[in-house]
Amino acid sequence: MIYVDEFLEAIEVIAKRLFGVYGKSRTKVFFEKHNITIDDNAKILKYDKSITTRDLLIRILNDMEKEFGVVARITTKTALISYFLKKNISLDKFKDILY
Amino acid sequence: MKLRNMKYDNAIKIDKDIYWIGWYKKEAPLRSNAYLIKDESNDTVEVILIDPGSVPDFPVILKKILQVCELKDIKYIILHHQDPDICASVPKIEELVYNIGGSIKIVTHSRAWFLIPFYGVRSEFYLIDFKGWKLELKSGRVLRFIFTPYLHFPGAFVTYDVKTKTLFSSDLFGGISYEFKLYADEWYKEAVKAFHEHYMSHEDHLRFAMEKLEKIYKKYGIKRICPQHGSIIEGENKVYEYIQLLKNITCGKYTSVTDDLKWIERDIRG
Numbered sequence: 001m002i003y004v005d006e007f008l009e010a011i012e013v014i015a016k017r018l019f020g021v022y023g024k025s026r027t028k029v030f031f032e033k034h035n036i037t038i039d040d041n042a043k044i045l046k047y048d049k050s051i052t053t054r055d056l057l058i059r060i061l062n063d064m065e066k067e068f069g070v071v072a073r074i075t076t077k078t079a080l081i082s083y084f085l086k087k088n089i090s091l092d093k094f095k096d097i098l099y
Numbered sequence: 100m101k102l103r104n105m106k107y108d109n110a111i112k113i114d115k116d117i118y119w120i121g122w123y124k125k126e127a128p129l130r131s132n133a134y135l136i137k138d139e140s141n142d143t144v145e146v147i148l149i150d151p152g153s154v155p156d157f158p159v160i161l162k163k164i165l166q167v168c169e170l171k172d173i174k175y176i177i178l179h180h181q182d183p184d185i186c187a188s189v190p191k192i193e194e195l196v197y198n199i200g201g202s203i204k205i206v207t208h209s210r211a212w213f214l215i216p217f218y219g220v221r222s223e224f225y226l227i228d229f230k231g232w233k234l235e236l237k238s239g240r241v242l243r244f245i246f247t248p249y250l251h252f253p254g255a256f257v258t259y260d261v262k263t264k265t266l267f268s269s270d271l272f273g274g275i276s277y278e279f280k281l282y283a284d285e286w287y288k289e290a291v292k293a294f295h296e297h298y299m300s301h302e303d304h305l306r307f308a309m310e311k312l313e314k315i316y317k318k319y320g321i322k323r324i325c326p327q328h329g330s331i332i333e334g335e336n337k338v339y340e341y342i343q344l345l346k347n348i349t350c351g352k353y354t355s356v357t358d359d360l361k362w363i364e365r366d367i368r369g
Binding site: 019 | 352
C-alpha cells in the first residue's frame with residue numbers, strides 16, 4: 001500500500017469484496033485494466049495517478065457492472081456503505097457514487 | 100477427503116452420518132446446499148432432509164439422496180423458511196415417499212406453516228414453536244431449534260444437532276460466490292458480508308441471533324456451520340470468528356441510499 005486516502009481505501013474495499021465473490025484472478029485482471037495493481041491481500045501496490053482517486057473509484061464502479069454484472073453492483077455498493085458508515089463519513093457526500 | 104478431489108456431483112459425507120446433497124453449478128452466484136442426516140440405531144433408520152431444494156435442483160438432489168439412503172427411511176424434512184429454493188421440491192419428494200407407503204413430517208416454524216402449503220405440500224406439520232424448540236429422534240438424538248427472527252423472514256430459525264455439534268444455519272452464514280468451494284477459504288468472509296449486508300434486515304436482528312449462538316458455542320460447542328448457500332465453516336475457531344463477524348457487520352442500509360426517492364420527491368414537488 002503506497003498511500004491511502006478515503007477513495008483509495010474504498011477501492012481496496014471493493015477489491016476485497018470482488019476477491020470473495022469472483023476470486024482473485026478475475027479481480028486482478030479487472031483492476032489491471034484500470035492500471036491498478038493489487039497484491040494477494042487486495043492491497044493497492046500501484047495505481048493510475050493521472051486522474052483523482054475519486055474519479056478512479058467512479059470509473060471502477062461504472063466499469064465493474066459491465067465486467068461482472070448486476071451482482072457486483074449490489075455486493076460492492078453495500079460494502080462501500082458499510083465502509084463509509086464505519087468511518088463515520090456521511091453518505092450524503094457519496095450519493096453520486098452510491099446511487 | 101482431500102478438497103481437490105471432491106466431486107460435487109455426488110453426495111459428500113461431512114460427518115459420520117451427515118451428508119451434503121446440494122446442487123452445484125459452475126458460474127452461479129448462489130447455490131443451494133441441502134443436507135441429509137441418516138440417524139441409525141439398533142434396527143431403525145430415520146432420515147432427515149434439511150432444506151431439500153427447488154424444482155430444477157430436484158433430479159440432482161434425488162440422485163444424491165439415493166446414494167445415501169432408501170426413500171422409505173425419510174421421516175422428516177426441516178424447512179428453515181418458505182423460500183422456493185429450499186421448499187419447492189417437497190411435493191415431488193412426498194410423491195415418491197408416499198407411493199411406497201412411507202410418510203413424512205414437515206418440521207418448521209408456525210409462521211412458515213402459513214405459506215408452505217401453497218407449494219401443494221400434504222404432509223403433517225411439526226411446528227417447532229409448539230414443540231419446545233426440539234425434535235427427538237427414535238435413537239434419542241436431539242435436534243434443537245434456535246429462533247432467528249427477521250433473518251431474513253419473521254419465522255426464521257436454525258437447527259443445532261447436539262450429537263455432532265453441527266449448526267444448520269439456513270440463510271445465516273451463507274455467501275455469494277462464483278467460485279464454489281464446499282469448505283470456506285480465506286476469502287469466504289467477504290462472500291458472507293456480500294450476502295448479509297443487503298439481504299438481512301437490520302444489524303440489531305443479527306446481533307440478537309449471534310448472541311444466542313455465541314451462548315450455545317460457549318456452553319456446548321459448535322463444530323461446524325452448514326449454511327443453505329455458500330460454504331461450510333469447519334472447526335470451532337473458525338465458527339467463533341464468523342459469529343463475531345456477523346455480530347459486527349452493517350446491514351439493512353438500503354434506506355440510506357435509494358434513488359427511487361428522486362422521483363417520489365419530484366412528484367411531491369409537482
